Amino acid sequence: MKKIETEFLIIGSGPGGAAASERLLNSKKEVLMIEEGSDFSCNSFKLNPTDEMLNMWKDAALSPAFGIPSITYAEGKCVGGGTEINSGIIQRVPEEVLNSWSKLSKIDGEYYLKAIHEDYDFIEKKLNASILQDRRNMHSEMLKKVAGLNSWKIDSLPRALKGCTCYEPLCNCGGRQSMTKTFLEDAKKDNAFKLESNTKAIKINFKKNKALSVLAEKKINNTKEKIEIHFKHLCLSAGTINTPFLMMKSGLNFKGLGNFQLHPTIRVLARFKENIEAMKERLPDVAITEFMPHIRFGGSVVSPAIFGMNLSESWEKRSHLANKLNNLASYYVMIKPLSWGKISKFAFINSPFVSYRLKKEDFSNLNKGLIELSKGLFELGALEVHPSIKNHEGWFSRKDLDKNEPVNKIRKKFNLMSIHLFSSCSPLNNFENLLDFGRVKKVKNLFIADGSTLINAPGVNPQATIMAVSRRNAESYLEKVNG
Known part of the structure; x- marks a missing residue:
């Protein structure tokens, strides 16, 4: 079995994983990102919608x-996740909802009142979010x-x-500012970043209160290669369904994990x-x-x-x-x-x-x-x-x-x-084990950066909020690591 070592392992390359990788790389961390799907350009299937549905959607x-x-x-099931195939709508959560999240949050309610807008500003600028009236x-x-x-x-x-x-x-036509056109395109220019597509995480191996390695399976043509990835830190960005399911498969389960909402x-x-x-x-x-x-x-x-x-x-x-x-x-x-x-x-x-x-x-x-x-x-x-x-x-x-x-x-x-799916690892589900900042109490070197950590349904397109909260979660984890 092939073995790989890295400092940070990110499972998933959608908006959450991409936003988290930007924070980690800016802090000079070594990052390996694995993605179950393939790496396509935005216009790979321009003339064949059927192939797009079969290859880029789960x-x-x-x-x-x-x-x-x-x-x-x-x-989505491809490098960049749903951002490669969605409509690219970038919205902020209404203030009414942010205020309710602030009251529901046990640790950092102030984030939803002020700092989240700084993350929104960064994301909107990076993705060129604008109204088209041409x-x-x-x-x-x-x-x-x-x-x-x-x-x-x-x-x-x-x-x-x-x-x-x-x-x-x-x-x-290639104008969509998806993750492969923005965050991941920048990440690939950094020698500290590596992306492995067609690589599915099968199980996380734990020892006491620490994640040690991930057993993964890489698809190469018609064959599958087993890989064991060792890391110091683990970021789960596999999405609202697969992040909690991977935890469950790996023996990490507790009341409330996997309760989720959608629109x-x-x-x-x-x-x-x-x-x-x-x-x-x-x-x-x-x-x-x-x-x-x-x-x-x-x-x-x-x-x-x-x-x-x-x-x-x-x-x-x-x-x-x-x-x-x-x-x-x-x-x-x-x-x-x-x-x-x-x-x-x-x-x-x-x-x-x-x-x-x-x-x-x-x-x-x-x-x-x-x-x-x-x-x-x-x-x-x-x-x-x-x-x-x-x-x-x-x-x-x-x-x-x-x-x-x-x-x-x-x-x-x-x-x-x-x-729109979210909140399967929300603190609302279990305040004792699911903490703010995407932290899991039972595992000290793991954090979550995807839609599963949203408090509850935002009522609008969640992409910008998933990215904002994922940046916040990565920053919080880095503060802990750096002391």
Whole structure:
């Protein structure tokens, strides 16, 4: 078995791991980063979305969180993580949420009131987060008009783009400022940094209160090579699902570990008389925030495949839309849930079992969001509106909304998804073992730097906050190491 030694080992190369590596390298530390997925450039699969789904998303972006209904969630599986394939939206958590986090934090509540904004400033500058207004976007204009007709509050959505020359919903021209274009590109220039892709952490070996080594498996063509990595310090950045699952597999388990949250999201398809050309436009650059902190509306990523999935939910009622794709717009209703899910490990099973059961209040907020957004779309002139509910007949006028079935009768048919997962190692779950700064009480040379350490659901895109908190966690750990 091949053996490797390093000072700091980071497991995972997404926004959390990349942000932590920047702090460690700036402090002149030796860093080895391992990533289960492959190393692709941002436009590797520009002409082949199917290959992108299969190669850059875990489980082709169709991982299930079992429940009633189940929720499909998506995680990146490549160097740079989800930042290589997401929309690049960079948002700050609302002050209302930061204030609540400050009160819930047991050690460093002041961080969420002030210092986090310094980290936000750094990240926004590094990723060139900005609002793009270089040409009219009908998909975005429709959402703004809905807000205007109802005097609803909206927020602009800065995106991590630089020199983008395409107008696709997800930038595929190389302008996306993902981790491989920013933090990891800089890291690779440092001789103290090494990245091993296609390398999956299998187990952490512990001795008393210290992590000693990680058993990993490197995929080389069609073969797998076992590697034992020894280190002085370990940073877990494997993501909300895999960070706690790796701890569980390694024998480190305690009450509350693996309890997590996500943003339950449901799509809404609307047909207009006008040509929207949503598949040829960037994502809408605003979100409707009138019903925050619990409910949020925005523009959804669109493609022939996604439209196809929307139509298949109720083919008899929606098949006529197959010839009207240019007239379709796709939006979403997203909620900040009260419910928590669970990541579990079962004997003799090498994959996590993920479950999520929504509370009554969550269904009520989803239903309220669907009705309010659909009312706005009809006021704007929508000819028909179809929520992502299996076998739903669709709404063809505002009057149809009054006939909506009670949510308790149709909630099993809700087709929910999420790309935002977090808080599986939150201090809220176990104040005795899960500490602030991503620290685990039982292991003195380990810290966590990913979305799993967020206090609870932020209610907005979490990437910037994951990066900010991961920088904070790395800095805190370095202060401890350096005395």
